[in-house]
Amino acid sequence: MTTLTLPYDRAAAVAYAHRWAYGRNPKFYDYEEIGGDCTNFASQCLYAGTGVMNYTPTYGWYYIDANNKAPAWTGVEYFRNFLLRGKPTPGPFATEVGLQDLLPGDFIQLNFKGEIYSHTPIIVSIGRPATPETILLAAHSYDADYRPLSTYTYQAIRYLHILGANPPENFTSAPPDRPSFSSLG
Numbered sequence: 001m002t003t004l005t006l007p008y009d010r011a012a013a014v015a016y017a018h019r020w021a022y023g024r025n026p027k028f029y030d031y032e033e034i035g036g037d038c039t040n041f042a043s044q045c046l047y048a049g050t051g052v053m054n055y056t057p058t059y060g061w062y063y064i065d066a067n068n069k070a071p072a073w074t075g076v077e078y079f080r081n082f083l084l085r086g087k088p089t090p091g092p093f094a095t096e097v098g099l100q101d102l103l104p105g106d107f108i109q110l111n112f113k114g115e116i117y118s119h120t121p122i123i124v125s126i127g128r129p130a131t132p133e134t135i136l137l138a139a140h141s142y143d144a145d146y147r148p149l150s151t152y153t154y155q156a157i158r159y160l161h162i163l164g165a166n167p168p169e170n171f172t173s174a175p176p177d178r179p180s181f182s183s184l185g
Contacts, residue, residue, distance in 0.1 A: 013049030
């Protein structure tokens, strides 16, 4: 049995990142004052490019409102764990890659203090060759757009390359209604 993979619209994810890098989409809660908003922003960008959430309690990836969301929507480690899950459940999925395999719309996670990863910016542009100087990021918590990776001071780094999304359950043949740039704000 062949598993259908929905394509990731990298341009839509990057356009969303540019639109909201220095603002907050009122359709989503701003977690800045209660731990940070970076992975919430990363999830919004990823959703703009996939249009598929996974509503599985606890282990899914979804946002309904500020108090009804999956840990993976806002938590750095949970975000990574959801994207790297081994089962073809609904929602986006990724693989960890090296610097040279990154594309705009992929995500970087940074570890600032040597203990845990605590920041998830989205890549909005990459020069060639890909280097920390030519990889440009957008992020919340440390609000930025077109910020070079080389301007961050970190202890460790990892790279998440988005491969696509698994369709929602009961999917037939037409792609799901991907959120349009305008529908997300």
